[in-house]
Amino acid sequence: MNTHWRLFKNISRPVSTAEGLAVDDTLPQSVAEHGSPPILHLYTFVPSVIVGKYQDIETALKLDRCRARGIEYNRRSTGGGTVIMGPEIIALGLGINVDWPGLEKGGVGGVFASVSHVLNKALERLGIASYFQPKNDLEVSGKKIAGLSAASESGKSLLFHTSFLVDFDVELMTDIMNTPLEKLSDKGYNCFSRRMTTVREELGENVPVATVMDAILRAFEGEFGIRFQEDEPDEWEKGTINRFISDRYTKEAWIFSHRHPRARMGVGRLKTRAGLLEIYLSLSGGAIENVVITGDFFSTSDDLHRLENTLKWTSARDENILENLSKVWRDDMIYGLDAPTLTRAILVAKENQVRL
Known part of the structure; x- marks a missing residue:
């Protein structure tokens, strides 16, 4: 078993939704088809909002408000709900074989359990006690601090996504998202500020994004008994990334797919x-x-x-x-x-x- 995992880490600049999502989609393909060990991608986005694969973007978002505020919008290849992203929210992409030692069995649920345990350990290193709240949230005292999603469409290789809240703009979320009443009443909460928390809010200090990224890396290494080698995509991976950018994440056919029917249904x-x-x-x-x-x-x-x-x-x-x-x-x-x-x-x- 390879005890070294690859690390794609981008902290020097926030990336566009097309670039970040294209790199993430390449991770499981590289593991499945290119012989790569597991790859962890840690980065931040430009101010943006990303819907889940099976959502209707026009129902989920107020697109006119996104455009007015200069907020990018896109659709990811993993399921789940809408996430607000930006320079102070860590994006995590993991490409890994579902049979990798240390991953719990049970498909998506097992992977959620395994990776949420790692993220709990990362928060513990920072002095924050958290727990996994099914179906796909990491919570601190009933408040969401991270959202998890996954997809498995490359054989046994899986793409795992996390949005990890170092800081968060609640006003932006309420301005650009259309939130059904069914979601607002979930768990008895009636406003976003009571449902969300951040690393900075919990610790009461301006924790750098790089510090939180380092805690995540150390937690992965401790949990799986591996070491990360910082790396860049090779030529094969760069070609795959560019194809995802040109053929998927810059195409309206992808971004506006899964539209809900409008007539007589x-x-x-x-x-x-x-x-x-x-x-x-x-x-x-x-x-x-x-x-x-x-x-x-x-x-x-x-x-x-x-x-x-x-x-x-x-x-x-x-x-x-x-x-x-x-x-x-x-x-x-x-x-x-x-x-x-x-x-x-x-x-x-x-x-x-x-x-x-």
């Missing part, structure tokens, strides 16, 4: 253990003609397409929906969600479609 919104689930449904007679599954959950494009295709032309009765879902359902298709809960969300959308 019933909408079912359900707050679940997996996240906010949004179902868009149209009926033909008593059957499902079309269904779109979106939200801030974790899944893969292949699994979502399989579920949506399975539901087409299914009778819109609850027992028929659940029966068809059960034929293809696996426990990890949508992390934290079960087939009965998805069925319930579909039925909410059905009732709303009938009223149109």
